[in-house]
Amino acid sequence: MKTQQHHWMGRLGAFAFAFALAVAALPAGAQSRVTITGSMDVGILSMSNYSKGIGYLPTTTAYEGSDVRVKDGGLGSSNLGFKGVEDLGGGLKATFHVQGNLNLANGNAGGPNSSATTSQFNQMSTVGLAGGFGEIKLGRQFSPAAWAMMHTDVRGMRYFGSALTALVSMNAASKSWIGNNSNVAFGTIYDDNTIVYTTPVWNNLKLDFAYSFGEGGGKAHSQQAVTALYTKDGLKLSALYYNGYGNNYGTALALYTAAAKGDAAAGARAAAASGFSPTANTNRLYSLGALYNWGAYTVGGQYYAARNPSHAVMPGGSDSLDMMNVGVGWKPTAQINLLAGYYYVKDNKNAGHKSTQLVVGAEYMLSKRTWLYLQGAHVTNKGDNMAMSPMYATPVAADKNVHAVMTGVRHTF
Numbered sequence: 001m002k003t004q005q006h007h008w009m010g011r012l013g014a015f016a017f018a019f020a021l022a023v024a025a026l027p028a029g030a031q032s033r034v035t036i037t038g039s040m041d042v043g044i045l046s047m048s049n050y051s052k053g054i055g056y057l058p059t060t061t062a063y064e065g066s067d068v069r070v071k072d073g074g075l076g077s078s079n080l081g082f083k084g085v086e087d088l089g090g091g092l093k094a095t096f097h098v099q100g101n102l103n104l105a106n107g108n109a110g111g112p113n114s115s116a117t118t119s120q121f122n123q124m125s126t127v128g129l130a131g132g133f134g135e136i137k138l139g140r141q142f143s144p145a146a147w148a149m150m151h152t153d154v155r156g157m158r159y160f161g162s163a164l165t166a167l168v169s170m171n172a173a174s175k176s177w178i179g180n181n182s183n184v185a186f187g188t189i190y191d192d193n194t195i196v197y198t199t200p201v202w203n204n205l206k207l208d209f210a211y212s213f214g215e216g217g218g219k220a221h222s223q224q225a226v227t228a229l230y231t232k233d234g235l236k237l238s239a240l241y242y243n244g245y246g247n248n249y250g251t252a253l254a255l256y257t258a259a260a261k262g263d264a265a266a267g268a269r270a271a272a273a274s275g276f277s278p279t280a281n282t283n284r285l286y287s288l289g290a291l292y293n294w295g296a297y298t299v300g301g302q303y304y305a306a307r308n309p310s311h312a313v314m315p316g317g318s319d320s321l322d323m324m325n326v327g328v329g330w331k332p333t334a335q336i337n338l339l340a341g342y343y344y345v346k347d348n349k350n351a352g353h354k355s356t357q358l359v360v361g362a363e364y365m366l367s368k369r370t371w372l373y374l375q376g377a378h379v380t381n382k383g384d385n386m387a388m389s390p391m392y393a394t395p396v397a398a399d400k401n402v403h404a405v406m407t408g409v410r411h412t413f
Helices: 002-024 145-153 163-175 248-260 264-273
Strands: 031-049 062-070 078-089 093-100 124-131 134-142 190-200 205-212 223-232 236-242 285-294 298-307 318-332 336-347 354-365 369-381 401-411
Touching: 031 093, 124 236, 134 145, 134 248, 145 163, 145 205, 145 236, 145 285, 145 298, 163 298, 163 318, 163 336, 163 354, 248 264
Parallel strands: none
Antiparallel strands: 031 062, 031 078, 031 401, 078 093, 093 124, 124 134, 134 190, 190 205, 205 223, 223 236, 236 285, 285 298, 298 318, 318 336, 336 354, 354 369, 369 401
């Protein structure tokens, strides 16, 4: 199934690319348009703690030391995408959006999907309809969980030091996610096989409803999410409910099989004995957030509760964590943006295990599309399953503090 899906996604990406070029060549009277969009973000990262372990799997013996490296994605991902819209009349529009990661450090394209394979358009591959009823989109896309996070995190879900890196640390603390797929332990950022309905804005409130179909039918590996986003003047509020089945069953199976020296049958028995299965209710994430902006100043805070209702957990991992954050922002001029945030993650299963992250950043706008940035963070990790990294997609050794500084440039088009 994974091989077939990878082949299908590759063909879909090729088709979407060809379609985008064809529509772009249509005359203006066709009422269709295609836009090429993207972001290029790269910088220099100095960090005191790198991991040589297996992805995000927390390991106290995986400390690789400090290093200075070229790193893609300091504020957000580098990506390339194509967006299309056709006016069908009567207020109805057809849309499509395909978008995939680029790594400016090494030139690679694409990234992991929910099945631990690689997709060319790993961020977005959707088609939909929009009108007075709202919008419906089908395909791989941002989870509503990501929109809720971005809406009220003062640091806007940046790749360096934000609610995103704190959420990644909660997933790592489960010890059943290694970072090679987007089917994570708690919540998610992207979902395969997903239909999302977004309501029209009513009294400053917008709702998103998402359902992700599992590969095998029924509730196996399925995911559900509901978010509420409120915006009025300078006030923003967010609420999230996320639920999933079978999350990290494949990862648990692989880890138990490796522990059994390659005996797949023994690995399957061990995974089942720990409660992992395609239909186990292993993923539950709740969040509430608020952000207020007045003039040059911004304050905000969020609370997240990550739970595993089935209590299927790897040895030493956690099935219950909380995360809280507060942040402040100041724009002394139109070109300068200063942001700071504090993020606290507590493991409710393993006493005394916790992580904290203090991050500050300065951004200078050379233009509306080009930013320079300098940001720094200090992270404390206590516990052999706590491995918060201030840098997205950059694992660190567990139970060890981290100091990091990054400077770079971001350009969007």
